[in-house]
Amino acid sequence: MTERPPKHRAVMDLGRDEWLDALGMDAADIPKAVIMEGSWWRAQRTEWRLSYLDDVRELAFPDMFYGFWQGTPIVYSCVYGAPRAVELAHLFGVLGTPRMVMIGTCGALDPGLATGDVVVPSQAVAREGVAHLYKTIDEGTGIVLSDPDLTAMGRSALENRGIRTADSLHLTWSSIFAQSGAMVEEWRESGYGSVDMEAATLFAVAKHFGFAATALLVVWDQLTADRSFLDPLTAEEQTCLDAANTAVFETALDIVAQVHRDSPQHQLEFRADAAAKRSPSDLLNELADKGYSWTSVTRVVGVSIPAIRKWRNGSSLSGDNRRRLAQLVALVNVLEEDYLIQDSASWLDMPLAQSSFTGIDVLAAGRAHELMQYAAEHVSSKDLLDSTIPDWRETLDDRFEVYEAPDGEPAIRVRSRDEVG
16 A cells, blocks of 8 residues: 655655755855763863864854864764753755764763763763654664764764763653652663763664764763762862863764864865876876876866867966866775776766766866765765756756767767867
């Protein structure tokens, strides 16, 4: 029986372009990471955390701040509780942000946990009322997993800072005010080691959208010792708590920046830096040897064929043009060496999605990262064109013509410049 389509469309149904418009962002500005912090002390935490970032601005939605850490674009927001955390996770999950980290505090149920330890859970049990809506938690146990790689990186980075970490069976509950002594006893008897209000929510949304997520949660309350956040800490405990609160944010910054540096886009820039040290004539000769036409090179670099000829003969070129030429050579090497594409020149000239647009058109639009996603088979050719040349279905491209090839079969070729209107 065919399921009837819904009559109504609501916020959960909105797509990437709609959210970009609402935020006033371009697709190129989508952050590489989101760091959210579960804390009451929004003003103090926000001022403190944003002091680490460069070029900070508040997005169109309140308390969502966009900035840079070591060149990596990041969004930070102070959230409190699952209903607020899910907004940030869902929004940037739709946009395609690849990783998110939850930081904040938690209550200890395991007597072996001390104030200032950091729980980095490999799994969390969702009992906060939101995660189940994403249908990614285990129906029997309520368990949802964090990303193992990001979680391992977080633990290692914290321990390198001298912070003791733990991986307990973690519980995410709805409210700190809706927990009783009887509940604490039940939770401990059930084997839970720690409790917070946001982690499982983030993990569930991450599974839904396919991004990596982890949580770095500083132990504050000692619930099995009947000590809450209202009770004073010793000077030593306060020192440990302050050090851990600093360490979780710095660790979150470091691990997302490290993953970004290891990403294909960063590797492309690294190779471009190396290629830019070579002479322009050497770069052009490499492209020619690999079968690239000057027409393709000029479209990507954004210059004329006479300019290319001058460069081959030793004429100087601007810094911007040299960088674009080096990026093209770097991309060609990535396609052939990392993605095992043989004859990359013809692969880039291949029509996409039964259209007249090719990989060269995508590069000419400045969208090398999206092309690499296509080369890695992470997106289809239609998805590639939708994200890079949105009007490709409506655009009549008259640069090509059908002609009879020497073998008598029809073929496609680029029209001469005089024939293109």
